[in-house]
Structures are given as C-alpha cells and as structure tokens.
C-alpha cells in the first residue's frame with residue numbers, strides 16, 4: 001500500500017476563498033415526505049466530517065444532492081465554490097462519490113473496471129495506466145486485478161469502489177456508509193486509507209452508523225434527524241452537550257442470569273437501564289457522590305445479586321446520540337447553531 | 351505493470367462507453383451463442399442451395415434468419431441497457447465522469463450497432479457463396495442485407511431510448527405489442543399463403559428486402575435512419591441528463607432542420623406529395639419529444655438564453671427545455687407542415703394533418719390533466735395514454751363505424767375525437783365531407799386550448815427560476831415582466 005494517491009496533475013479549479021462545502025437551507029421532499037427539511041452547514045477545506053443520523057434521517061438524500069445526482073427542492077448547495085445546480089459539470093470534476101450501493105459490473109475484471117472509469121474521466125494512454133496502477137497500489141487491489149469485479153468480497157468491492165472514486169484525484173470526497181458490512185480488519189484498513197486521504201488535504205464527508213469510529217476519524221460530526229441538522233461540532237462537545245448533570249453511568253456484571261439484575265433495576269429508585277449487556281447491564285444512576293454509588297452496590301448485594309463487577313464508565317458517542325434523539329422527541333434538546341471553525345491546518349489547504 | 355496488455359485492447363480513440371459495452375457484450379454467452387447458431391444454420395442453408403429447384407425456399411429462409419437476428423434479437427439486447435444501470439446505481443457513477451448523457455446513451459447504442467455490424471459482415475461470405483453456387487443478384491442481396499442492418503440499428507435506438515424507463519412492464523408492453531401484432535399478422539399471412547399454395551414461409555420476413563430503387567433511395571434511407579437514430583438517442587439522453595442541461599436546444603434545432611430539409615427536398619424534386627406524408631410522420635415524433643419534457647426550474651438554463659439579448663429571448667420560447675416551450679415549438683411545426691401539405695397536396699389533407707396533430711396535443715393534454723402533479727416524468731404517462739387512446743378507442747371506434755358504413759351514413763360522432771376523424775372522413779358521404787372536416791377541426795381545437803391553459807399555469811410556476819436567471823445576467827434591472 002503506497003502512502004499517497006494524489007495525482008501529479010494540477011488539481012481541478014476550486015475557489016479556495018470559500019469553504020469547500022456550503023449547504024444553505026436545503027429542502028427536498030418526496031411527495032408528502034420531507035426527506036431534507038432546511039439543512040444548513042459548511043465544511044472547510046481539508047476537514048473530515050462525519051454525517052450521522054438514524055435510518056431514513058436524510059443523509060443519502062443530502063449527499064446525493066451535494067453530488068449533483070438529485071435536484072434540491074429549494075436552497076443552495078455549492079461545492080468548491082460551484083453551485084451544484086448551475087454548474088454540475090464543474091462540481092463533478094472535483095468530487096469523488098462513493099454510493100451506499102457499490103455498483104459493479106458483470107463480465108468485467110477489476111482492471112477493466114478501473115480502466116473504463118479512467119477512460120471515462122479522460123485519462124489517455126500511458127497516463128491512464130500509471131494512474132490505475134497508483135490507485136490499485138493505494139487500495140491494495142493489484143493482486144485482484146484479474147478478478148471479476150462483481151464476484152469479490154464486500155471489503156474488496158469496497159476498496160474497488162473507493163479506488164474508482166479516487167481515480168481523478170478529487171479534492172472533495174463524499175462517502176456514503178463506506179464501512180457498512182465490513183469486518184473489523186477491513187474497517188481498520190478503510191480507516192487508514194481515509195486518514196491518508198485526510199492528510200493529503202482532501203475534504204471528506206463520511207456517513208456512517210458506527211459512531212465510535214467516526215469519532216476517531218472525523219474533525220467534527222454533523223447530526224441529522226428527520227431531515228434537520230441537530231448538532232454540528234466535534235465528538236467531545238457532542239458527548240458533553242447531551243450530558244445531564246448529576247448522573248453517573250455504571251457497568252454491572254453479575255454471575256448467572258442477567259435478567260435478575262434487570263428485574264432488580266426496574267424497581268430500584270434513582271436507577272435507569274441504559275442497555276442490557278451479555279452478563280449484566282449498563283445503568284444510569286441519578287447521583288454523582290461516591291457514597292450514593294457505593295450505596296447502590298451495597299443494596300444490590302443485600303438483595304442477593306451475585307455482583308462480579310461494578311464500575312463507572314465514560315459516556316460514549318452512542319449514548320450521546322441516543323440521548324440526543326430522546327431529548328429531541330421530548331423537545332428539551334437545545335440545538336447548537338452549525339459552527340464554522342477556522343481552518344484546522346493551513347498547510348493542508350495549500 | 352504486467353496488467354498493461356490486458357487493457358490496451360481498445361484504442362483511446364474509441365468512446366469509453368463503447369469499450370465497456372463491447373468488453374461486457376462480447377463476453378456474454380448470448381453473443382457467442384447467436385453467432386454460432388447463426389453460422390450453423392447458414393452453412394446448412396448454403397449447402398442446401400446447391401439444387402436450383404429449392405433456391406427460392408433457401409433464399410426465403412436466409413432472409414428470415416438474417417432479419418430475425420439483425421432486426422429483432424440484436425436490438426432487443428438494448429432492452430435493459432439503461433434501466434439496469436439505473437437500478438444498480440451505476441448510472442450515477444457514469445454521470446459523475448466526464449461522459450455526457452449523450453455519450454453514455456450513444457455508447458450503449460453504438461455497442462449494439464457494431465456487434466450487429468459484425469454479425470452482418472459475417473453473413474456476407476454466405477451471400478457470396480450462394481452467388482457462386484446459384485447465381486443470385488449479388489448487389490441486390492447485399493443491399494438488402496445492409497437495409498436489414500440499418501433497420502435493426504434504428505430499432506436498437508428505439509429500444510435503448512425505451513430502456514431509460516425503469517418499469518419493466520411498460521417497456522415490455524411498448525416492445526412486445528407491435529411485435530405481437532406483427533407476429534399475428536405474419537402468422538395469418540402464412541396461413542393465407544399456405545392455402546393459396548406454394549409460397550415459402552421465409553417470404554413473410556422479406557417485406558423490406560430486395561428493395562430496388564437507385565442510389566437516391568439508398569441515400570434517403572440512410573439519411574432518414576441517421577435522423578431517427580439521432581432522434582431516439584437524444585430523447586433518451588435528455589431523460590438521464592442533469593436538470594441544467596440544454597439538450598433541448600440541440601435536439602429541437604436538429605429536428606427543425608430535418609423537417610425543413612424534408613420539405614425543401616420535396617419542393618426541389620417535385621415529390622412534395624410524398625414528402626408531406628413523411629413530414630407528417632416525423633412531426634408526430636417531434637411532438638412526442640417536445641411535449642414530454644418537464645418544465646425546467648433551473649435559473650442558469652434561462653440565463654443561458656437571456657445572455658444572448660433579444661435573439662436569445664426569442665429562442666427561449668422555442669428551444670428552452672420543457673413542454674411549455676415545446677407547445678410553442680410544436681405549434682410552429684404544425685403550422686409549417688399544414689401550410690406545406692395544403693400547398694403540395696390539398697386543403698383537405700392539410701386539415702387532416704392539423705387534426706392529427708391535435709390528436710397528439712390531446713394526449714399531452716390528458717397527461718397534464720390526469721397524471722399526478724408530483725410525477726416529473728411525462729413520457730411514461732404519454733406513452734400509456736397514447737397506447738390507450740390509439741389501440742382501445744380506435745378499435746372500439748372502428749367497431750362502431752362498421753354498421754354505419756354498411757348503411758352508408760356519415761359517422762358524425764367521429765368528429766369528437768381527432769384519432770377517429772380520418773376514418774370517419776374517409777367514409778363520409780361526399781356531400782358531407784366539407785362540413786365534416788370543419789366540425790372536426792372545431793372540436794379538435796379544444797385540445798390545444800386545454801394544453802395552452804395548463805401551459806400558462808406551468809409557465810407561471812417556473813417564473814421564479816426565470817427571474818433568477820435574468821438576475822444572473824442583468825442584475826436587478828428589468829426582469830419583472832418575465
């Protein structure tokens with residue numbers, strides 16, 4: 001795997017005085033359904049942003065509009081300074097798109113697949129061969145060159161699809177659930193590729209359901225729910241933002257059936273169940289002082305629960321996400337205005 | 351780079367789309383299978399043609415097989431050409447390359463056309479062999495084979511255009527209805543000819559073979575075929591192009607030029623009468639195309655016209671994408687053809703042309719009235735209404751006409767429907783004919799009027815986009831009256 005995939009050719013024209021991506025008051029309806037309902041955000045050059053939301057929240061719809069593949073009902077989207085509706089051709093040149101369904105072709109080898117897209121992107125002769133080789137090295141596809149493109153594992157297909165999206169060395173990448181269905185090893189590999197791309201200064205928008213990984217990879221996260229952006233900021237502020245004061249998260253494991261613990265927690269005061277685990281549960285205790293926390297453990301033992309493990313836990317991104325959705329449903333969530341932050345690293349922009 | 355030879359199989363000059371389709375297409379079993387079966391049958395036939403007594407039978411079979419392969423099997427390979435890419439999401443990825451919608455569609459078609467050409471060329475040696483064995487008209491046979499290929503690639507263009515429609519059943523109906531009706535016709539023809547005795551079954555397929563005619567016919571045929579291919583491929587390209595595309599400008603300009611040159615040709619060669627019929631046929635296709643584009647609400651599309659001063663503003667009314675300008679455009683064309691037919695043939699026929707055009711407007715009006723507001727795609731409802739009105743109503747209508755014809759009455763009720771009027775007019779009593787046509791014209795006017803009202807609303811709906819387009823060019827001055 002090579003360490004770089006940037007093309008030696010000059011980058012496509014892009015207005016660097018504006019953020020790489022600007023979405024303003026975007027709406028898109030399908031019949032009566034408001035799939036995207038007033039989405040606004042902007043992404044600076046060279047930043048990696050995670051796009052998070054429940055199924056059907058409107059991620060794919062937003063991303064398709066950004067990629068000029070769907071028309072906005074109203075609102076403005078510009079990529080690299082070009083309006084996606086007025087100048088789709090310009091936007092397409094600086095955009096790499098990886099859809100959630102990676103379309104491969106029948107009767108076509110990996111090499112032929114990449115060759116076709118390289119031709120379609122205007123690469124000629126030896127230049128084309130060189131570029132294909134670079135991309136195959138980067139995505140580790142060289143050993144698979146002669147495999148039929150539609151008869152590969154998910155992880156391999158994924159890499160092929162990423163390779164295709166990188167052929168023309170796009171400055172902005174839109175990846176729709178690139179990690180879906182990958183095994184842990186493939187996911188780590190994908191994460192590494194994305195890290196390298198980020199280091200090369202590409203602007204990347206990734207949608208995913210695997211929050212913990214997004215938290216690691218991304219400079220900031222965009223949360224979307226029912227077609228609206230409900231949070232835009234980094235992972236820590238997200239976790240802090242949804243924290244309710246005066247609560248502690250504890251992880252409890254017991255010997256034997258975890259159902260006993262659940263039963264107990266349902267009737268105990270000050271305690272809510274966050275999630276059941278294999279050998280116990282994660283509980284939310286409405287207290288922060290150590291005496292009360294110790295008191296809860298004492299009560300468990302007094303009530304005959306065979307406790308094996310009882311420890312405090314940090315809140316995770318998933319907890320924050322679920323809390324936030326709950327708070328939105330109860331209308332108690334304070335939406336944070338989408339922030340536009342100064343560029344992370346100046347050298348990446350150059 | 352050990353991989354290099356494998357992907358240098360096609361030169362850079364070739365369109366990437368063609369390369370892709372050929373790589374995939376030549377690898378499928380279908381192409382190999384067709385090629386092999388075809389050649390086995392042709393070898394047998396050629397060997398059989400040794401005896402002179404069955405030469406006619408052999409030649410019939412030869413034509414039949416060539417027609418089946420070139421005009422039906424090969425074009426049908428385009429049946430899901432674009433639909434498959436639409437469904438698997440790969441069309442999106444194609445759209446994001448530098449390939450334009452036009453080149454994507456053209457590539458799909460060109461791959462079929464070139465494979466078809468390959469097949470046609472591989473048939474040639476058999477023609478020569480039969481010429482050597484049995485002394486047939488070599489030039490005529492080769493021309494006939496060429497015509498089959500030509501018709502085949504036009505059909506392929508139609509089918510590729512159709513494949514931009516996702517729904518399988520709609521495509522199937524449009525393709526197989528004519529095929530079935532043709533098949534029934536052919537079957538009954540065979541029965542009749544069997545009873546009449548002695549005609550080889552292969553003759554059924556030779557409807558357009560052994561066509562005589564000189565080089566001018568050939569030229570005309572090639573010209574018409576080229577235009578038809580352009581027409582269907584550009585129609586298809588519009589359907590997959592982004593909203594900001596200005597394909598309608600190219601499309602409508604070329605189509606207008608085509609129509610004008612037909613009329614001019616008729617005038618120059620003194621065959622205005624024939625040309626006017628051809629022009630009327632071309633006209634109905636053009637109307638289908640122009641009236642099924644959805645109204646465009648992309649400001650930059652209008653800005654492109656406003657940029658060019660008053661000529662641009664005039665052109666906008668005729669060439670801007672969308673069926674509203676399509677209505678203006680078709681009105682111009684209909685007027686043109688009507689006047690021409692009136693001039694070269696007769697006023698009655700001119701009126702009939704106008705009524706037929708009103709029939710197409712009627713379909714478009716029905717689409718506007720009855721298809722859901724949300725649906726952006728106007729072509730499928732147009733095709734459905736067209737099939738419905740033409741097949742069902744015309745069949746019922748002729749059933750109603752039959753008894754009247756026997757009692758030799760004028761069928762006044764046919765004036766109500768443009769599609770029925772020509773039949774009613776044909777069998778009207780001589781004394782009634784003039785009044786008949788006038789009444790028909792009058793009722794036919796309803797449909798363009800309905801369409802016009804719908805157009806006014808649709809045009810107002812896109813007003814914001816036009817104003818924004820104006821502002822992109824001229825700033826805030828003027829533009830209020832758009």
Ligand SMILES: Nc1ncnc2c1ncn2[C@@H]1O[C@H](COP(=O)(O)OP(=O)(O)OP(=O)(O)O)[C@@H](O)[C@H]1O
Pocket residue numbers: 030033034035053054055056057058059060061062
């Ligand atoms: N072409 C379409 N026609 C009708 N409805 C659509 C269409 N595309 C999306 N929708 C609807 O719009 C809403 C948003 O869909 P979208 O695909 O953007 O969600 P998503 O956030 O990507 O979800 P997921 O995580 O499941 O991929 C959904 O309710 C979906 O049913």
Ligand SMILES: [Mg+2]
Pocket residue numbers: 059060061100176
């Ligand atoms: Mg999605």
